[in-house]
Amino acid sequence: MAHLRSIFAACLGLTLLSFPAPAQEMPLALALSCAACHGTDGKSPGAIPTIDGRSAKEMKEALAGFKNGTRPATVMNRLAKGYTDQEIDALADYFSKIK
C-alpha cells in the first residue's frame, strides 16, 4: 500500500511538473473569491475572521462542519454546501500555506 501510494505520489508529482498551472487553477479561482469577505490572502482587515495560516486540519474540520451543518454560522453554512469535499481539502491546504 505504501509502495502504491509512493507510485501515485510520483505520478502526481510528474503531472504537477508537466502542467503546473491547470492543476492549481481550480482551487485558486475558488480560493481567491474568499478574499472578498476574508481579505486578500485570507488576511481580514475587519470583523470577518482571518483564515490564513491555520492548520489544514483545522480548516478542513471547520469547512466540513459548515457543510454538514454541525458547526453554526451565519453565511458559511450556506456557501460550504456548494464546495465539493476535494475543494474543501484544496482550500484548507491553500490557506494553511499562506504565511
Place this chain on the structure above:
Amino acid sequence: MKRISRRSFTAMASAAGAVLAMPNLAFGAQARVAVVGGGFGGAAAARYLKRLDKQLAVTLVEASRKFVTCPFSNLVLGGLRPIEEITHGYEGLAKDGVRVIHATVQGIDTGAKRLSLSSGSLLPYDKLVLSPGIDLNFGALPGYDRTAAEKMPHAWKAGAQTLLLKRQLEAMPNGGTVLMVCPDNPYRCPPGPYERASMIAHFLKTRKPRSKILILDAKENFSKQALFQEGWQANYPGMIDWLPGKAGGKVASVDAKAMTVKTEFGEQKGAVINVIPPQMAGEIARAAGFANDTGWCPVDFETFQSKMNPDAYVIGDASIAGQMPKSGFSANSQAKVAALAIIAVLNSRKPASPALANTCYSLVAPNYGISVANVYRVTDKGLVSVEGGVSPTGAPPDFRNREAIFAEGWYASITRDMFG
C-alpha cells in the same frame, strides 16, 4: 543599481526577442492587458492580474481619480457613515505595479487592438478587460432624463447624486412622503432599493418620525423580500409601503416639475422622489459592439471572454452572467476568473472551469443585517447557483446583529482587496 552597457543591453534585448517568438509569453515578453473601468470588477481585475503574474504590463483606465462605492452609499443616506468613508483612491493599485491612467476611453479599435483615450494617446493591448458598470437608461421611463435626475435623484451611481438625495431628505417636512420608483430586472444590486428604503426609514424614524416611504415597484417580488418585510415590521412598523407592479406599483411616467409620478392607478405626489430607472451596460461597451440587443454584454461563463470579441473579457454589472446578481462581490469574483483565464490563454493553456461566489449583505437597521450567499458553477443550464440562499427568517436579534457586523467586515475586506 548596476548600469547596463549598450552592448549588454542589446544582447539582453535580442535574448528577450528570441523569447518573444516562443508561444509561452511568461518568460521575458511583457504581455499587455488593458482594464477599462476602476470599480469593483476593474480594480480587482487589474490588481489580481498583476499579483498573479508580475510579468504582465497591466494598465487601468478610469475617468475618476476617486471612486465612491455604491455599496454602503445607503448608509450615507441613513446617516451612519460620511461619504468620505466610502471614497477610495487608486494609489494602492499604482503601488502594486498597475499603471493607472485617468482618462475616458473614446473608442476601441478591436482590429488594431488599441484604445483611444481622451488624453489623445493610444493604448495598445494584447488582452482587454471591460468593466464599465452601468449606464442609466434615460428615456426608458417617460419624463426621466438627466435634467429630471437633478430634481428626482437616482443615486444609483454613488457620489454627487447620493449627496443630493441626502440633502433632499434632510430638507423635507416631517410627515412628508418619500416615493421610491424601482425598476424591473435586471439592474445593479437587486436588494439595493430595499436596503435604501430601510436606511431612509432609519433616518426618518430618528429625525422626521411622521413621514412615510412608498415603494412603487415594476416587479411582483424582490430580493430577500421576506427578510426585508420582517425587518421593516420589527424596526419601522407602518412606515414603509411596498406596491408590486400589478397592484399599481408600475410607474408609467414621471413629472419632475410637478414632483409627481403616474401609475396605472393614478398620480402620486412625493416630498422626495428617488427614481431608480432601467439600466444597461456602460456606454463604451455598447459603443464598441460588446453588447447585444438587450443592452448587456454576452460572455463565455467559463472565462468571461466576450462573445463579440475573443481578445476582450467583460465582467461586472455590464456582463450577462447567468444567475449571478449584478453586485460588487459578483464583479470581484468574475474579475479573478477573467484574470486567471487571461493568464492561462497568454501562456497557451486552457483555462480551468471556475467556481464563483457572491455574498450580499443588506443593512435593515444599524444592528440588523441580512444576507444572501451563493456558489455558482457552469452547468448545462448555464451559470447557475448550485448552493446557497438567504439568512433565516425569524432569527434572533443576535444573529441579525452579527450579520450587521459582518456587513462592515465585508466592506473593509473587499475594498482593501480591490484597492490594496
